[in-house]
Amino acid sequence: MVTSRLKSHNHISISTVKEYKNNKQGQIITPQKNNQRKVSLFVENGCALPNEKEKAKQLYNAKSISAQIIILYEMMKLTDLEVRLRFHTAHHLEQYFSRLFDNIKILPFGSSINGFGRRRCDLDLVLIPNTEECNVTSRLVFHSKLMNNNDRQMNNNNETKEFLGILANSMQYFIPGILNVRRILEARVPIIKFCYNYTQTECDLSATNMTAIYMTELLNLYGEMDWRIRPLVITIRAWAKSQELTFDVPGQWITNFPLTLLVLFFLQQKKILPSLKILKLYSTHDDVRCAENGIDCTFLRDVNKLPLNYKYDINQDSLEKLLYDFFEYYSTFDFQTYGICIREGIQIRKPSRSALHITNPLETTLNVSKNVNFYELNRIISKTHDAIHALETTNKFESNNWGIMSLLKINNDNGDLKKSNTTKGQTKNIEEYLKNSYENSYEISDKFEVNETNIDETKTKKKETI
Known part of the structure; x- marks a missing residue:
């Protein structure tokens, strides 16, 4: 297969x-x-994924908090094989649906593609028309009904729901390997949730959601600009999950997408990342994109074309300092007055009464954290204070869970284990990671040049809340 x-x-x-x-x-x-x-x-390297005990041992034996962050990132990031299997899942579905509908393709997007995903995370898929493969010389023409022009948006939403309902029935009864099909059609972006049994992957399928594709391109672009970005995002996501600030089901708490935007906005304040406004300013004719709902998704895709003062940052802070400064920045941020906007790269006056306002960088009228209530926002602020205290009081020579281990609630069960130097293998892996990261900081990987993007995260999904 x-x-x-x-x-x-x-x-x-x-x-x-x-x-x-x-x-x-x-x-x-x-x-x-x-x-x-x-x-x-x-x-990886012939070894199964590390269990909690092995993870604790590797983090405990790291030389510094920066080394811990890199080790955690290497343990949690999607491997190349897992990414390939996710593209295979999309191709499998595309083969079946192409027997029913002409000129369609299914693309993966979101965390699985933008480089911020962890192992065994959910896979986001989008079904879009494939206009590139139309054979104008063929005598066989596929006929279908056009969308009604009257009240197009309403008709489009209703037709999308009905179309996804038909797909869900086909998937449930006729496509092998697909289990536990669930229809979530009343959300702002209707989706079908299912399990792809062959690779044991939970999937979300939406239709004609091109904004999500372009969002994945944007997040992947930011992730490629500096070697520190992805390890920092993965660590902060892991911290939020361990502190029960994020959950696998939606509710009145923050999700991974707005949390990632918080990190990117912080790095913009550190002059490590440019704003989306700058990327749009230096975009070329080849970068012009427009989503199906008329949203302008144009921004520079090739960071090598950025001016030198944007391309080579002067901030060389360690991962340890960036992690500490992230918690310090948001522990004192005035969320009551200001909102977060990576499009402008500066804090903005809150245009709404929501507890937390984080502007969707492509759909600027949307607040991607609108669901977060004041109680959860206060918990986030409180946890940032706790994280600062934990990092300031950590002692790697006297504690069994020093550094980020205390943030992630990872304990070293062997209390008598003396701290040892980082193993040769860990040192070699870290050195290779840093070397490769510096060499490829501004080279966009070929495997992300397909139409990708975010967002099971931009989608406001309706699921059962806990």
């Missing part, structure tokens, strides 16, 4: 995967021949 798309991988070599099966632990394994040893697909 997976051939050329999985030809090579930095950690595992798999020539052909004919079938995916679950082992007793719920991991995905490749089919075996003769007496070959079973190998989990979720491995």
Whole structure:
């Protein structure tokens, strides 16, 4: 089922995967021949994902908090194989739907593509028309009904809901490998939730949501600008989850997308990232994009074309200092008066009475944190104060959970374990990561040049709340 798309991988070599099966632990394994040893697909350098004890040991033995952040990022980020499997999931669905509808394609977007996703996170998919493959010379023409022009927006919303309802029925009854189909059609962006059994991936499918595609491009662009950005975002997301500021289901709390915008806005204040306004100012004719609802999604896609004063930042703070400064910045931020806007790169007067206002950088009329209430905002501020105290009082020679371990509530069970130097393997991995990061800080990876983007996060999903 997976051939050329999985030809090579930095950690595992798999020539052909004919079938995916679950082992007793719920991991995905490749089919075996003769007496070959079973190998989990979720491995790195031949080793399975670290459990909590192994994670605690690696973080405990790190030389510094900055080293802990890099180690955590390497443990949590999506591997190349997992990204490939997510593209395979999209291709699988596209093959089935192409038998029913002409000229469509399904693209992955969101955290799985923008570089901020963690292992085994949900996969966001969008179904869009594929106008590039129309064969004008063909004698066979696919006929379909046009959208009504009267009250187009209302008709478009209703037709999208009905269309997704038809797709959900087809997926539930006819497409193999798809389980637990749930229809969430009354949300602002209607979606279908389901589990893709072959890769054990939870998926969200929407339709014609091009704004999300362009948002993924923007977040991926920011992630590529500086080697410190993705490790910092992953660490702060992990901190928020461990402190129960974020949950896997929506509610009156902050989600990963606005939390990521908080980090990016903070880095703009540090002069590490340019504002979206600057990216739009230096955009070229090739960068012009417009979503289906008329939203301007034009911004510079090639950061190498930025002026030198924007391209090479003068801020060389360590990850440890950036983490501390992030908590300090938002512990004293005037959320009552000001809002967050990475489009302008400066704080703005709150245009609404919401507890927390974070402007959607592409759809500026939307507040992506509108759901957050005052109680949850106060909890965020309180947790930032707690984080500052934890970082100021940490002692790596006397504590079993020093540095970010205390922030993530990770404990070293072996109380008698003496702190050792970072292992040679960890040191080598960190040095290689820093070297590669500096070399590729402003080179956008080829695998993100497909139409991608964010946002199970920009989508305001309606799910069952806890």
